Amino acid sequence: MKTCLIVDDSRVIRKVSRHMLESMGFAVDEAGDGQEGLARCEQAMPDVILLDWNMPVMSGIEFLEALRRHPAGAAPKVVFCTTENDVGHIRAAVAAGADEYVMKPFDQETLQIKLQIVGAA
Amino acid sequence: MQVSDSAARVLSGLLEARTGQQLTADRMWRIGTALSGLLRDHGLASVDELALRLIEPDCGNLANAAVDALLNNETYFFRDRNMFDVLAQTVLPEIASQARRKRHLRIWSVGCSTGQEAISLAMLLSEQRGKWAGWSIEIVASDVSHHVIETARKGIYPQFQVQRGLSVLQMINHFEERPEGWQAEKALLRQIRYEVHNVLDPREDARAFDLVLCRNVLLYFGQENRARAFDRLADAMNPGGWLMLGGGESAAGLSDRLVADDAATGLYRKSDEAGSARDNVVPARRAG
């Protein structure tokens, strides 16, 4: 079973995303900010990470940069899921090593196609 | 919303006459919802009142708007990605080698809705740029609905749609963010010619297309109209040309001019023999 870590400070978003991912057959784990996300990745690298941008303690982009510096951190497919919907943010995310980018709001079909595109679904 | 049988008959008659599509019982319940915006815009109280207006003589614009509202225009970029993979890996390379002398590629996207399928094709070709250097490429994209063609011509997509089906790189490389939405790159739009056209009507440019996509369009056609549509598509195709239908659609039993191809389900080729035999046939009895 593929694993997905949701890194998002909104409990509601985590719940909705978890629901979508579980119905696609993922085993889902959650973290409320970037630092907590990194701690989870230390324990076990997930196959996919769904990542929010603005979070307390450590932002999504800081998390991603730290993840990609980690010796095993190239493996997870990282999909940004955020309300930062302008092309500047999107380019910055891609430059930092994001594999895909989903602008909120989105539906399950869009997420599923994105996961197919990164080869995770 | 309650819709009387007679109103439903007027609307389904109008839709079928204009487009070939039937309002089957399982779609009937959606009439009220589909038409609610139109009723509001025209100050009509009910679908029955709309039906009464539609049987008056000069109801042209209202009839167009009603047909538009009843059509399902659902589409997205690279819909069924594996179908596009088959095009990229099998169909297009074969066309490129067969037609390499004329260096002219013509594709028809039938029932193109707001243009996502045509733009996906243009993107696919631009991703294979090396293969098509020096070729003249034309994508004709047509739909029976004026409304969707007008939208398609602008090439501007709201955020929700632009990310549906596109990879992030395709999105930022081929679209520009504008206040009105995401504008498709001019280089892609230049290759596409949008037309209002009913697939049941003959085209002037017969035997012109190397590849035809007619996906998720004929689902609600009755058998007879579906067969007629396949005949029109075959007319428009080059001998040996390719036809791609939507996932789960089939031309089986409806056309002897289209032969299923092994590369994918829903993929057909125009058979030269059947096509030319039909064209050249001399009616035996009247011949003497």
Ligand SMILES: C[S@@+](CC[C@H](N)C(=O)[O-])C[C@H]1O[C@@H](n2cnc3c(N)ncnc32)[C@H](O)[C@@H]1O
């Ligand atoms: C569900 S959309 C499919 C769009 C696209 N081909 C795809 O697969 O995503 C079907 C489209 O077919 C169009 N259509 C319906 N009847 C048609 C006809 N007789 N001739 C041309 N287009 C038609 C509708 O207006 C609608 O835009």
